[in-house]
Amino acid sequence: MEKSSESKGDVFIHKEIIEKCKQGNPSAQYKLYKLYSKAMFNVCYRIMNNREEAEDMLQDAFADAFMKLDSFRYESSFGTWLKRNMINKCLNEIKRKKPDLVFCEDMSYFQKNEVCAEDYSKTLTIDNINKAMETLPSGGKLVFSLYLLEGYDHQEIAQILNIRVSSSRSQLLRAKRKVKAALMTMQSDEECVLIGQSVPSYRTSFIPDTISSKLCMEAV
Helix, strand or coil: CCCCCCCHHHHCCCHHHHHHHHCCCHHHHHHHHHHHHHHHHHHHHHHHCCHHHHHHHHHHHHHHHHHCHHHCCCCCCHHHHHHHHHHHHHHHHHHHHCCCCCCCCCCHHHHHCCCCHHHCHHHCEHHHHHHHHCCCCHHHHHHHHHHHHCCCCHHHHHHHHCCCHHHHHHHHHHHHHHHHHHHHHHHHHHHHHCCCCCCCCCCCCECCHHHHHHHHCCCC
16 A cells, blocks of 8 residues: 655544553543544445445444554554554455456447546546446446555555456556546536536535546556
């Protein structure tokens, strides 16, 4: 995974609560759960692609985290440490179930009709990215999420999913093209609103520049 640059302040954030949790303080554990549960649920949901399974993974991963909290040495922020535990929990569950992942089919249409960033720039938001990801098959969505959102590289993804590195790269490329096409459709729908047609409106905060640049890059 990509290494994040964290300041000393980030590493020791919520240290007082964490130390109380290490002592088994229930009130502190509840506070820590409330501080991180929403963000960690989103991590689980992006990987599991199922709300109930994401809730299960969230609870199990938090329980595991509290049990092995003594191993947390403030070498990274608690959020980074917890997120890694959440991701590992979800990936282990996926391996255990051994689902028949469906990957993206040939996208030759989009190779001939490349989607320019300008065609979907107005809809490049977090919620719209999530909506566009719903158009992906399970395997393609998992590659897309692990690489673009969770920071795994293709070597790690290949090992996790038991596929070739080249397959991970091609799946990401196809998934990105399909997501871009979905975003372009959303932008066309929004433009229709301006001329009085009744279509859904998509509004939310824009995505970070790092994710935007990764999405726009064809070379992976």
